Amino acid sequence: MAKVLYITAHPDHPQIDSDVCNGWGKLSSGTPFNQLKQEEQNKLNRMGELVDQFVDADKYVFVNPMWNFSFPPVMKAYIDSICVAGKTFKYTSNGPVGLLSDKKAMHIQASGNFYAQGGPFAEFEIGHRHLKMIMEFFAVPSFEGIFIEGVAAKADQAPAIKEKSIQYARELAQKF
Numbered sequence: 001m002a003k004v005l006y007i008t009a010h011p012d013h014p015q016i017d018s019d020v021c022n023g024w025g026k027l028s029s030g031t032p033f034n035q036l037k038q039e040e041q042n043k044l045n046r047m048g049e050l051v052d053q054f055v056d057a058d059k060y061v062f063v064n065p066m067w068n069f070s071f072p073p074v075m076k077a078y079i080d081s082i083c084v085a086g087k088t089f090k091y092t093s094n095g096p097v098g099l100l101s102d103k104k105a106m107h108i109q110a111s112g113n114f115y116a117q118g119g120p121f122a123e124f125e126i127g128h129r130h131l132k133m134i135m136e137f138f139a140v141p142s143f144e145g146i147f148i149e150g151v152a153a154k155a156d157q158a159p160a161i162k163e164k165s166i167q168y169a170r171e172l173a174q175k176f
């Protein structure tokens with residue numbers, strides 16, 4: 001059975017902070033992992049777990065609200081954990097090559113306004129396009145989007161907008 005990984009804007013995704021940078025610096029100058037500070041070990045271990053879990057899954061469902069035209073910062077922290085050479089991509093003499101060509105991905109994003117292609121705000125949307133680029137970088141061949149749009153701009157229609165998105169999600173789920 002395919003393993004589906006749901007990725008949400010979870011507050012526990014480690015950030016690349018001074019512990020992580022200091023840990024990386026010490027490792028690259030030869031310090032053994034078990035001699036890093038406990039907090040450095042904990043954060044690097046968790047980032048390693050996240051990328052291993054990502055590689056181990058077959059299908060990804062990213063879910064987030066739009067915040068200021070993108071996903072919340074903890075989702076970016078997650079992306080920072082999974083962009084690892086040798087795990088999700090590798091460097092070759094012809095440049096980087098993605099390693100996840102047998103996966104599928106879906107992105108569910110809710111927003112207060114409308115960002116559909118061809119509309120006046122299409123270019124403002126950078127969260128879905130950022131994730132799309134990351135999936136392409138990893139060579140994930142399939143990336144669908146479900147956009148629950150306009151829940152603030154048309155607040156009176158929010159229940160209908162959500163219901164329509166649920167129906168669409170059910171349709172996509174049949175072939176995901």
Ligand SMILES: Cc1cc2nc3c(=O)[nH]c(=O)nc-3n(C[C@H](O)[C@H](O)[C@H](O)COP(=O)(O)O)c2cc1C
Nearest residue numbers: 064065066067068069070110111112113114151152
């Ligand atoms: C901090 C913050 C920033 C937001 N930024 C945007 C935005 O840039 N564009 C937009 O259309 N909606 C924006 N919204 C609205 C949310 O995307 C919207 O409320 C949410 O997706 C709806 O989910 P809910 O029904 O669970 O509240 C923002 C909301 C918050 C709290």
